[in-house]
Amino acid sequence: MPRPPRLCSCGAIVPGDQICACQVEKTRERKRRHDQRRPSSRQRGYTxxxxxxxxxxxxxxxxxxxxxxxxxxxxxxxxxxxxxxxxxxxxxxxxxxxxxxxxxxxxxxxxxxxxxxxx
Known part of the structure; x- marks a missing residue:
């Protein structure tokens, strides 16, 4: 049985089985910030x-x-x-x-x- 639609914190109505576009963008931005601080794989020893x-x-x-x-x-x-x-x-x-x-x-x-x- 499909999940009912939900209201995102941005105010958009989102199908229950999907993620709102604003949440996807927030996740991408958070990962970008993390990756900027993270050393490269070579610097971490993966040579x-x-x-x-x-x-x-x-x-x-x-x-x-x-x-x-x-x-x-x-x-x-x-x-x-x-x-x-x-x-x-x-x-x-x-x-x-x-x-x-x-x-x-x-x-x-x-x-x-x-x-x-x-x-």
Whole structure:
């Protein structure tokens, strides 16, 4: 059963299964601001050396740890946040497919944001 239309904070009536254009634009702007402050992938350690290590790891661990699909991403279980020892620690790596990786990381970010707001 389709969800009923809703009233957006901008005053527009939006179908229940869609996001208002103003919310899409706000999200894009927030992501743009975040990306401007974020170091490049190379600056964060994702170099050619990482690409080789990642390919080797996926060759030996081809299955997503969460769903069993084909793994395409090597995830750092504990975010390394620039710590080279943690970045290169193979016991901190796990094979994931892209959908599981993106869903997992977004959930972590939401929880982190909620906890920051509560404190």
């Amino acid at each position: 050619r050396e990482w690409e080789k290590a990642r390919a080797d790891y996926l060759r030996y661990h081809p299955v997503c740890r969460m769903c069993g699909d084909t793994a395409t991403v090597v995830d750092h279980i504990t975010p390394h946040k620039g710590d080279k020892a943690l970045f290169w620690n193979h016991s901190n790596w796990q094979p994931l497919c892209k959908p599981c990786h993106d869903r997992h990381k977004q959930r972590q970010e939401r929880i982190k944001t909620l906890l920051a707001r509560q404190s």
